[in-house]
Amino acid sequence: MLTAQWLYGMSGCLIAALGLRTALLHACLLHRLIGINLTGAGVFMVLIAVAYRGAGMPPDPVPHALVLTGIVVAVSATALALALARRLTAEQIND
Amino acid sequence: MTELLIGLVATPLTGALVTMLLPRFATSVAIAAGVLTTVAAGTLLYGVGTRGALGYDIGGWTAGLGIALRADGLSALLLMMNALVMLAASVYASAYFSKTAERARFWPLWLLLWTALNALLLSGDLFNLYVTLELLGLSAVALASLGNKTAAVQAALRYLLVGLLGSMLFLAGVSLIYAGYGTLDMASLAHVAQAGPIVWPALALMTVGLLLKTALFPLHFWLPPAHASAPAPVSAVLSALVVKASFYLVLRLWLDVFAEAVTPAAASLLGVLGAGAVLWGSWRALRAERLKLLAAYSTVAQLGYLFLFFPLLQALPPGSARDLAVGGLIILALTHGFAKAGLFLAIGIIQQRSGHDTIRELDGTAQRLPATTFAIALGGVALIGLPPSGTFLGKWHLLVAAFTTGQWWWVVVAVIGSLLAAAYIFRVLGHAFGHRAYPNQPVAIAREEWPALLLGVTAAVLMGLAGAPLWRLLEGGA
Amino acid sequence: MSDTSLLVLDGLLVISLVTLAWTALAGSDARRSVILFMAFGLVLAAAWVRLLAPDVALAEAAIGAGLAGALLLAAVREQSRQPLPARIVSKRSHNKPGVNIALQWAVSVLCAVLAGTLAWALAHALNSAPQNALPRAVSANLEASGVSNPVTAVLLNFRAYDTLLELAVLLTAVLGIFALGPARPGYQSAGPVFDGLARWLVPVLILTAGYLLWVGAHAPGGAFQAGATLAAASVVLRLAGRHQIGLPQGPALRVVMAAGVGMFVLVGLGLLVAGRPFLGYPPPWAGGLILMIESAATLAIAATLVLAFLGGQPRPLAVRVARGRIAATPIPTGKPVSPEGIRSTEPHAAEACHRIQETQKRC
Structure with missing residues (x-):
């Protein structure tokens, strides 16, 4: 058991929950998206903390690869959401 | 044989890339990829039926280090349903989207969706x-x-x-x-x-x-x-x-x-939510003013039935009674897939021909679009759960399991849900067969009406007959 | 570093992460939140360097903080520039405050329970002995994977199928964005300072991308980091008001977009035909095949990320010959804006949020 794992893992849980709260409650789309992205970041922190094995030890590379994949998936989804919002604003102004 | 598993992902994915690169031939490429995928799904179903569950280690790495694809009776059946529904909807879509630009946008995304469905069902x-x-x-x-x-x-x-x-x-x-x-x-x-x-x-x-x-x-x-x-x-x-x-x-x-x-408590919680879905979804479907909204709320309700099985399966000890209940659950899920797809396709035809899908203004639809109306009726038979539909078989096993385990209250939910379903389906048909007189028109079936009809027949008749082989497959493959 | 100083560093990083996340989520000024979110991403990248995850740190800095931040900032800027029709404003809040407060409390309690449960389960997992079977299997098979960076080995060999589907996700997102309409109007030509900056920044970024791609085989780096860096070069050109930002046109653009998934599928099916498993590279060829896939993926990732930033299909260019040099200008369809707009305080910055809020309300 390592202190660093605990510190980063637990704050990851906290950040994920904070992000989720905003994603559910905030009225503004941009804040919601930031909330969803921070929820993801919190989960990623948990994964990277789990991968850590101590200062002199090589970490577990598998969670690193998973997080890399997760980051790209998250940015794809954010981009699509922003494009939908842009279209929506345009539609509502045209109406 | 095991290469089929990766083929079921690679075929629609390759199709998506080709439709993207050759937008002019998108429709034919997509239909070809769809037919290939459906053949692969059929072969896989046969393979699982004869040999039992199949697996494929991607890259040749053992599962764990690498990623394994797996197919058993459950996933092979769902893959087959996916393939048939997607293929029927593809044929329909080739008539629905008429402009080249629309098609160029639609087909790559459509085949990517198919890729995702197959990849999800196969992933281990x-x-x-x-x-x-x-x-x-x-x-x-x-x-x-x-x-x-x-x-x-x-x-x-x-x-x-x-x-x-x-x-x-x-x-x-x-x-x-x-x-x-x-x-x-x-x-x-x-x-x-x-x-x-x-x-x-x-x-x-x-x-x-x-x-x-x-x-x-x-x-x-x-x-x-x-x-x-x-x-x-x-x-x-x-x-x-x-x-x-x-x-x-x-x-x-x-x-x-x-x-x-x-735990039993957790399974019961899912059951309670399922009951809520059956009652609330059916009620909202009955109150809906538009056909598409009715169909969507009916989906909420029909998904609820599937969750009613969880507390029953939790209470049943492993054995033939439990296997029968699992089979009932799966046949319910499959039948709903065919019925709902057929229903939405038929609604699409009505919407395109008459420019709206308001239920109150459906008068005369039965005369103008007899095949489409018949497809809606077939889907309706399956949604209500009248014999010989697959839903009837599924609900029957729900009742048997509920009485075996002494949890009779789920029966009450299922009966109320079925009555409400009958009410909302007959409300639609009542309007469609409305009084307004139309001069007799020759009965013709347009190309886009066939997929809806075939899906309806599958749900209302074929699934009811498929019971026995389906159970055998689940036992062998699961 | 000694244990105590490491602990101090950890404490500082964790406290700033939580504070940045909290402040980014609070408040209603969208621009401020986006900038705090980007700062969060940079600190997170630092934390990941500290946790010996430099590959992830590079990707987080380039994609998680950089490009996601750029996307969000572009959205804020656009929202604050939209003329606001009266109808949308008049739609403001019919919500009952009582219901809202109850809902807020319920969701907050739910999220607190979630954080607690997650932390409780994680504590149990961390308390038990670490699971080392999988990392051992990775290092045992590293030799046969064709690369010596274990993260690249997992990403492009052992779990290459994940990466293939991930590239398909990226492609899906861009196809979805294309279906929604044309790209944003471009920017005005930048002033001499930004232009000069762009002149040396862009070649440096392109070189860095090439280096990251090459070095990924044995050191931190790889296709995603390289692709993001290449995309950054293109975005800098765009911000400098250039119309030619390195993206091909028409069918060629579609080929580049499809290149990542396409190369993956080609290699996978090719191996299948040759009697090997799908994506089962023969060890002597593995390094070369991985580099081939990664090169195609880098181009595809760069193109898709730039297209995501543009927010749609690029407008067609009307090419004209001027003074013996070919210059291309887009067919004007919208009012160009200057990149300085991003940095200067805009009068309506805080209002951007409310506008999106209104557009959200009816959903």
Whole structure:
């Protein structure tokens, strides 16, 4: 058991929950998206903390690869959401 | 034979790339890829039926280090249903989208959705499932927004946000499992995972995420607008297949991978939510003013029935009674897939021909579009659960299981739900067969009416006859 | 570093992460939140360097903080520039405050329970002995994977199928964005300072991308980091007001977009035909095949990320010959804006949020 794992893992849980709260409650789309992205970041922190094995030890590379994949998936989804919002604003102004 | 598993992912994916690069031939390429995928799904079903469950290690790495694809009776059956519904909807879509620009946008996304469905049903790895869920979610959202009206874009945006939250919760659960067990391979997890402080929270997180995507009451709020405002072929597969994919995962996790950790209380909770879905969804379907909205709320209700099985399966000891109940659950899910897809396609035809889908103004539809009306009636027979539909068989086994385990209250829910379903279907048919007189027209069946009709016949007749081979397959393959 | 100083560093990083996340989520000024979110991403990248995850740190800095931040900032800027029709404003809040407060409390309690449960389960997992079977299997098979960076080995060999589907996700997102309409109007030509900056920044970024791609085989780096860096070069050109930002046109653009998934599928099916498993590289060829896939993926990732930033299909260019040099200008369809707009305080910055809020309300 390592202190660093605990510190980063637990704050990851906290950040994920904070992000989720905003994603559910905030009225503004941009804040919601930031909330969803921070929820993801919190989960990623948990994964990277789990991968850590101590200062002199090589970490577990598998969670690193998973997080890399997760980051790209998250940015794809954010981009699509922003494009939908842009279209929506345009539609509502045209109406 | 095992190469079929990767072929079922690679074929629609290659099709998507080719339709993207050759937009002028998109429709023919897509139909060809669809036929190939359907043949592959049929061959796989036959293979699983004769040889039992199949597996494929991608890259040749053992599962765990690498990712394994797996197919058993359950996944092979769902793959087959996906293929038939997608193929029927593809034929329909080739008539529905007439402009070249529309087709160029539609086909690549459509085949990516098919890729995602197949990849999800075959995946044997928890993190890979997260990626397939995202692929499914994004392609479904992109297709739903093709309706291109404000309502469609708005519903698609909300659909996307809900889907993202669902995937994030799922991923949080997956991370916990990896932290606790150091593997993502579901077959090995089924051996090592134990009920306890790691599996319970992980399973809870994954389940909530998946229920959000399956739109189980009260997490269904996003479904009706999204399914009701998408283009008809898209609505059909969203309602028939996409929600079913995340339901399949719940089933896989609860009955298979983490079966040991499931408690009776948790299973009853799912049952209660399912009952809520049956009652609320049917009621809202009865009150709906538009056909598409009726069909969407009916999806909420029909998904509810599937969850009624969880407390019953939890109470039944392993054995033939439980196997019969599992078969009933699956036949219910499959029949709903065919029936709902057929219904949405038929509604699409009405909407295109008469410019609206308001239920009150359907008078005379039976005379103008007899084949389409017949397709709606067939779908209706299956949704209500009249014999000889597959739903009748499924509900029958629900009743048997409920009486065997002494949990008779689920029967009350199922009966009320069926009565409400009969009411909302007959309300539609009553209007369609309305009095307004039309001069006699020759009965002709247009190309786009065939898929809806065939799907309706499959749901209302063929699925009811498929019972025996289906059970044999589940026993052999699961 | 000694244990105590490491602990101090950890404490500082964790406290700033939580504070940045909290402040980014609070408040209603969208621009402020986006900038705090980007700062969060940079600190997170630092934390990941500290946790010996340099590959992830590079990707987080480039994609998670950089490009996601750029996307969000572009959205804020656009929202604050939209003329606001009266109808949308008049739609403001019919919500009952009582219901809202109850809902807020319920969701907050739910999220607190979630944080608690997650932390509780994680504590149990961390307390038990670490699971080392999988990392051991990775290092045992590293030799046969064709690369010596274990993260690249997992990403492009052992779990290459994940990466293939991930590229398909990226492609899906861009196809979805294309279906929604044309790209944003471009920017005005930048002033001499930004232009000069762009002149040396862009070649440096392109070189860095090439280096990251090459070095990924044995050191931190790889296709995603390289692709993001290449995309950054293109975005800098765009901000400098150039119309030619390195993206091909028409069918060629579609080929580049499809290149990542396409190369993956081709290699996978090719191996299948040759009697090997799908994506089962023969060890002597593995390094070369991985580099081939990664090169195609880098181009595809760069193109898709730039297209995501543009927010749609690029407008067609009307090519004209001027003073013996070919210059291309887009067919004017919208009012160009200057990149300085991003940095200067805009009068309506805080209002951007309310506007999106209104557009959200009816959903």
